[in-house]
Amino acid sequence: MMQLDNLYQEVILDHYKHPENKxxxxxxxxxxxxxxxxxxxxxxxNLSLEGTKVKGISWDxxxxxxxxxxxxxxxxxxxxxxxxxxxxxxxxFVSLMQSKGVGQPDENVLEDAVALAGVSQYPxxxxxxxxxxxxxxxxxxQAQKKN
Amino acid sequence: MALNVTExxxxxxxxxxxxxDGKRLVYLDNGATSQKPQxxxxxxxxxxxxxxxxxxxxxxxxxEEATExxxxxxxxxxxxxxxxxxxxxxxxxxxxxxxxxAYSFSNAEPGSRFFIGPEHTIVVSEMEHHANLxxxxxxxxxxxxELKWFGITPDGRIDxxxxxxxxxxxxxxxxxxxxxxxxGTINNLDLIISKAHAVGAxxxxxxxxxxxxxxxxxxxxxxxxxxxxxxxxxxxxxxGVLWGxxxxxxxxxxxxxGGSMIENVTxxxxxxxEAPKRFEAGVPNMAQVVGLAAALKYxxxxxxxxxxxxxxxxxxxxxxxxAKIEDISIVGxxxxxxxxxxxxxxxDGIHPHxxxxxxxxxxxxxxxxxHCAWPLTRALGVPATTRxxxxxxxxxxxxxALIRGIIDAKKYFGQ
Numbered sequence: 001m002m003q004l005d006n007l008y009q010e011v012i013l014d015h016y017k018h019p020e021n022k023x024x025x026x027x028x029x030x031x032x033x034x035x036x037x038x039x040x041x042x043x044x045x046n047l048s049l050e051g052t053k054v055k056g057i058s059w060d061x062x063x064x065x066x067x068x069x070x071x072x073x074x075x076x077x078x079x080x081x082x083x084x085x086x087x088x089x090x091x092x093f094v095s096l097m098q099s100k101g102v103g104q105p106d107e108n109v110l111e112d113a114v115a116l117a118g119v120s121q122y123p124x125x126x127x128x129x130x131x132x133x134x135x136x137x138x139x140x141x142q143a144q145k146k147n
Numbered sequence: 148m149a150l151n152v153t154e155x156x157x158x159x160x161x162x163x164x165x166x167x168d169g170k171r172l173v174y175l176d177n178g179a180t181s182q183k184p185q186x187x188x189x190x191x192x193x194x195x196x197x198x199x200x201x202x203x204x205x206x207x208x209x210x211e212e213a214t215e216x217x218x219x220x221x222x223x224x225x226x227x228x229x230x231x232x233x234x235x236x237x238x239x240x241x242x243x244x245x246x247x248x249a250y251s252f253s254n255a256e257p258g259s260r261f262f263i264g265p266e267h268t269i270v271v272s273e274m275e276h277h278a279n280l281x282x283x284x285x286x287x288x289x290x291x292x293e294l295k296w297f298g299i300t301p302d303g304r305i306d307x308x309x310x311x312x313x314x315x316x317x318x319x320x321x322x323x324x325x326x327x328x329x330x331g332t333i334n335n336l337d338l339i340i341s342k343a344h345a346v347g348a349x350x351x352x353x354x355x356x357x358x359x360x361x362x363x364x365x366x367x368x369x370x371x372x373x374x375x376x377x378x379x380x381x382x383x384x385x386x387g388v389l390w391g392x393x394x395x396x397x398x399x400x401x402x403x404x405g406g407s408m409i410e411n412v413t414x415x416x417x418x419x420x421e422a423p424k425r426f427e428a429g430v431p432n433m434a435q436v437v438g439l440a441a442a443l444k445y446x447x448x449x450x451x452x453x454x455x456x457x458x459x460x461x462x463x464x465x466x467x468x469x470a471k472i473e474d475i476s477i478v479g480x481x482x483x484x485x486x487x488x489x490x491x492x493x494x495d496g497i498h499p500h501x502x503x504x505x506x507x508x509x510x511x512x513x514x515x516x517x518h519c520a521w522p523l524t525r526a527l528g529v530p531a532t533t534r535x536x537x538x539x540x541x542x543x544x545x546x547x548a549l550i551r552g553i554i555d556a557k558k559y560f561g562q
Contacts, residue, residue: 003167004508004559008501013561039500039516040524040531062530064500065560128500 007122008065011115015069020076025058030142034135036127041067043132047139049147052083054140059132066116066125071132073112083140089113090133097126150449150457152542158184158445159540170510173545178328178356178489178536179514180378183442190441191383194434201430203407217433220440221423227443228373229364230390236423237436240387241355242278244374245322247389247402247426248351249282252320253289254400261349261399265291267319270348272297272305272334273526274327277519279353283322292319299526303330303479310342318348325363325373326356329518329534330479331462331489333357340369349395355379360458360487360538362451371395377435382442386435389426396422403428446539454539458488461537461546465490468550474557478532488537491518494553497560499533505556506533511549 024031028046035042041063048056057075061068074093078086093113096103101121105114119129156162161182166172174182194216200209202217218232225232238244255261263269269283273296287294295313298306305323314321321343326333336352343350350370357363358373359380365373372395377386391399401408401419405428410418419425446454463483469475474495480486494502503515514534517524524531535549 004505007504008559017561040521041500042530064498066500068498122504125500125504 003121006118007125009115009118011073011112012065012069015072015112016065019068019072021058021079022060022072023058024060025056028056028058028143029146030139032135032139032142034131034138036063036067036131038127039064041128041131043067043071043135045071045132045135045139047136047143049083049140049143052144054078054081054083054086057136059135061132063131064125064128066119067128067131070113070116070129071135073116074132074136077111077113078136083144086136086140090137093133094130096120097129148453150453150539152540155449155540158186160185160188162540166510166512167508171548173509173511173548175535175537175541175545175549176512176514177359177379177538177541178518178534180384181359181381181538182540183383184381184445186445187381187383187438187442191434191438194437199434202433204430213433216437217431220436223440223443224388227447228358228388228390229366231393233421233423234365234390234393234396236389236391236396236426237431238374238387238389238426239385239432240378241353241374241376242387244387244389245278245282245351245353248372248399249286250402251399252286254402256400259398259400260395263290263292263319266317267292268295268315268317269293269320269322270295270297270313270318270343271322272324273299274305274330274332274520274523275322275324276328276353276355277521278355279322279324279351280522283320286320293317297323299330299523302481303327303332305332305334307338310338314339314342314346314348316346318343318346320351321348322351322353324353324356325358326354326360326487326489327479327520327523328356328489328536329491329520329523329532331487331491331536332480333361333485333487335485336368336370344369356487356489359446360451361455365390365392377439377442380439380442381445382439383435386432386439388439391422393422396426399426401425401428405429407431449539457539458537459483459486461541461543462486462488462490464543465535465537465546465549468546469553472550472553472557475553478527478529488541489534490536491532491534493529493532494557497556499531501560502533502553502556505559506549506552509548509552509555511545511552513549 043061198212200213352373358375378384408428478491499515
């Protein structure tokens with residue numbers, strides 16, 4: 001089970017069972033709906049900004065533990081961040097996912113998201129982990145256009 | 148006679164390898180693709196090693212041999228399906244076969260029996276694989292025809308209760324699967340075919356999940372076109388078969404244009420070769436076709452009826468085993484009459500992708516997701532399922548491993 005435990009860290013299973021910021025807020029600057037066409041995972045994400053700061057993230061979705069935990073972790077991480085910083089965190093996370101298991105996650109930047117490092121050893125699961133992050137990226141672009 | 152799985156497995160070199168740090172391979176993803184016996188691998192290698200040349204071209208010995216091997220493979224496929232050799236078109240796979248048909252219909256002139264317009268309907272079912280849905284959905288959009296479909300009953304059977312409303316004088320095409328790649332349901336197509344023919348509609352059968360697993364005789368079935376992919380029937384990837392009743396096939400306009408499919412060509416016009424050549428533009432996938440013939444001979448050597456009986460026995464064993472696990476819901480028929488060896492299920496609280504990952508860690512290969520039948524999984528109200536699909540080289544020990552794996556996964560994920 002060693003290898004599998006590396007993928008399914010306790011933090012991930014915790015977020016999966018007790019997701020943060022789940023349940024869509026009524027007010028938002030942008031709403032996006034992203035789908036993972038190969039497995040059917042879906043997420044709707046609402047984002048609101050205050051200037052260039054992330055004021056609110058809420059989401060709802062169905063999917064595997066990796067996709068659901070990842071969006072939960074991401075939502076907590078991005079809340080209150082300036083979009084510039086959020087972009088850096090996102091880039092950092094994407095690089096980690098593409099690192100084929102050899103990336104050294106930066107806990108100062110990624111916080112709980114370092115628990116997802118093991119995903120990068122499983123090519124088929126990377127898109128699960130990225131689903132919510134790509135939704136956030138899309139929503140932040142749309143919200144900025146609107147504001 | 149019962150299959151000797153231990154002996155059969157020796158024919159498949161992939162079972163010699165280990166999975167995820169030394170575990171035995173338990174391969175239950177046959178609905179996606181099958182493993183290959185050494186005779187198929189050898190047939191393909193030998194073609195390249197000894198006979199490689201462009202079939203139907205060249206005035207040399209190798210070209211003659213390649214042509215002979217290619218055409219005798221056509222004969223083998225025809226015999227396998229109870230068809231005539233000239234009714235067999237080699238494609239790259241069933242997906243290409245179905246697109247070929249849809250585009251050939253598009254290319255038909257008004258007045259042709261294949262012409263389709265806004266006054267027509269196309270009928271499919273809700274249990275179609277995307278490959279037998281989207282080509283027709285898009286043909287409907289291009290032509291203005293209306294797409295209609297059979298629904299699914301709660302026990303995973305095709306719902307024929309409104310057949311009179313679906314298949315009418317307007318119906319031009321009925322495209323239907325013989326066996327669902329998700330539910331395992333085998334469709335008895337007799338009523339649909341007779342009803343469709345009574346109104347002059349053309350019946351196209353997706354036999355991807357049936358031809359590899361049970362004896363299919365196209366004359367007895369009575370449809371107009373039928374397709375399957377070689378790679379699900381122990382054959383190589385990159386080769387599929389489109390069978391068409393010859394009179395229809397020879398009237399159907401071509402779809403892919405190029406070398407070998409012509410009768411005469413000038414700078415401004417061209418006429419077409421007779422079927423099946425008309426549908427085989429370009430140098431064909433010879434090595435794969437030869438490999439497919441070897442695969443079908445291998446299957447015949449074991450016996451399609453024996454394979455079907457073996458799979459029925461396994462299906463019953465798996466359904467019984469799953470029924471003993473709490474929180475499992477089987478998506479598809481629970482009785483094994485008219486049912487193939489594909490079993491999809493959900494486990495409360497464990498997403499299929501996580502279950503698949505857990506099983507993989509134990510060396511067990513299953514499929515997870517919507518299985519390229521998204522409208523079906525939506526209709527069933529499940530975002531995704533886990534699917535175990537069996538073949539001649541599986542036995543009860545594989546299913547015991549799967550059942551054990553599911554029980555372990557429930558513990559691991561805290562259910």
